[in-house]
Amino acid sequence: MLTAQKRVVATAAAVMSGALLLASCGGSESSGSDGKTLKLWHYEAPDSAMGAAWNEAIKEFKRTHPGVTVKFESKGFEQIQKTAQMVLNSGDAPDLMEYNKGNATAGLLSKQGLLTDLTDEATERGWDKKLSAGVRTTSQYDANGVMGSGKWYGIPNYAEYTMVFYNKELFKKHGIAEPTTLDELTTAMDKFVAEGITPLANAGSEYPAQQYLYQLALSKADRPWVDSYELYKGKTDFHDAAWTYGAETFADWVKKGYISEKSSGLKAEDAGISFIQGKSPILFSGSWWYGRFKSDAKFDWGTFLWPDSNLTLGSGGNLWVVPKGAKNKDLAYDFIDITMSKKIQNLLGNKGGVPVAADPAAITDPQAKSLIANFNTLADRDGLAFYPDWPVPGFYDVLVSGTQKLITDSEKPDAYLSALQEAYDKDVPTK
């Protein structure tokens, strides 16, 4: 029999564990499938091209769906990236969510059965016709979660690609001609070095350094090479001509002073700021910088695609995905449809984004026109070669760490390529 004191202890224990149980279950209650609520998450900043376009799409959705409430939650990229799996496994999944594309992200979720198959919607609503081959690659994933074929699990509404941003005023000031070929680019860089200026803005502790290197490799590569590396359609040899050229040229460019040997610890933001402040005349990076430069760079600047290369880094943008546990899937499909409409696509284009289904005549901003024209050139020649960190999970860190060693000359190109090979082979999926 329990003494009074033990009873108190037991009651307290029961109350506490009950409370803990309740607390652990509390979050799982969902809003229910009422057809009256669209729960939407995305992580685009409101002043970015995408943010502006999605906000307009929400307005349009409300107009065409009277009586439906849009519950929009603005999330952080990292927040969604790091917690998506847990959220999608719970009863709290939104109806529509922006998610990062690629094998290790959307591919992984689709493989685990956490995303809705959008194939029927994509064909019925004609989204498949609107997306070019390169853009479409990141929408489809096979049973192993490998992009490029299989069912549709996500729809991108914009694209992204890398280009050379250059400071026209600095070129003029130092009497250096604007380059159109790789030879002219290297001549220009030699002249800048002679003037005491490091021509290329770089950042070793984040993506820019590895993207320079991958671009150099791409300039000696072709589509089967990319498919082999990114889609596992063949064996990737990191000591082949393209990778060797990429690593050796990158290391050589550090030695020649095109890339600062002190850039190994810098972040992408540092490289962007260096360009904006007019310290670095050239930055090779992605269209995600475009809007920022447009508003912040106080000098005349231009862009061109990496010379003498058919391929460049780029892909469809992040994806709209419909979680498997979404309550109002039809509303989610309707929203995707609106973001694919000419009205929203044109707005996206005029705000400095790269739309996938805009009306060229409706893009009026001259810089936006050239951004989209360059993209069309790339899309026409099937030139989007994705990103070097995509093939295996965790490869981003391997590339960052390796290129940092190339910049600081603490590893030679051959050893660097061997390290990449080892990391890649260890985790590459075997079909």
Add this chain to the structure above:
Amino acid sequence: MTVTVERGGRVVEKRHHAKSPRRPRDSYALFLLPGALAFTAVIVVPFLMNTGVSFTDWQGVGSPEWSGLANYRELMDDSEFWASFRHSLFMVVAMAAVPTALGLVLAAALFDFVGKHFGSATASLLRACFYLPQVLPIAVAGIVWSWILAPDNGSLNELLKAVGLGSWQQDWLGDPDIALYSVMGVMVWVQIGFPLVIFMAGLQRVDPQLYEAAELDGAGWWRRFWHITLQQIRPEIYVVLLWCTIAALKVFGAVYVLTKGGPGGATNVPSYFSFTTFFEKTQVGYGAAISTVLTVIILALALIGLKFQTRAEDLEEGIRT
């Protein structure tokens, strides 16, 4: 303890409070219960779950596959893991050893010298200044330090140039030979306030007569520091060393903000390594194995430290009585 006595033909229960050591403890147990339950819910259960996951091959979604000790076997051969632990030892130097030593000297100097000559308000102000980095969020401190240590126009390099030491300029966070020492330097700055405050509080309870007597006997500052200060605040030193060592072993924020473990893994530490394994590589089982090993090491160190401290205190009490 309960005894039964007969009184006037009636049997009554009489409680002997004074002789019963069990009663108060039972009452205390009740107060400990909420804490114990919360500890179980947020520490013990997740730790056991984490340990369970460490025996599996799991990507964070779907069903985990039992892989036994495979993750631990892989850890044994993982040079990156061992390198990260070596860096942890450097962090123990930067976050426990150096701040404790510096904190002792600074606390004694502030208490003994500044306090006496410039007033306690000045000493308090200086103490607050040293403590400031502890209040500052590590993300903010890290970003500011990354500006200071920037290779091209960082203030440290600019300062060196301005005072004619241009040849000493370095790529503080980008050079693999220097980066770890740079992070260590920042951590000393972050950490110094904690021991300082604890030691100054400890010094308050030291009998001033001891110092006066020593001074009268002709003991200089150093001898007073060595024979009085150091001996009297030994319990505080143990606490600080233990606390800071644990903080050093699980350091994450500073590495994340300053270097992301780079360049080329030169500043990687176990907690950051575990984080990237979990979230970047989505190797949840392997990441769990790393964090389990880290927890066991920290737990062992904490227990050894506590044991050591208790023994030293017992010894001290034995000497006094």
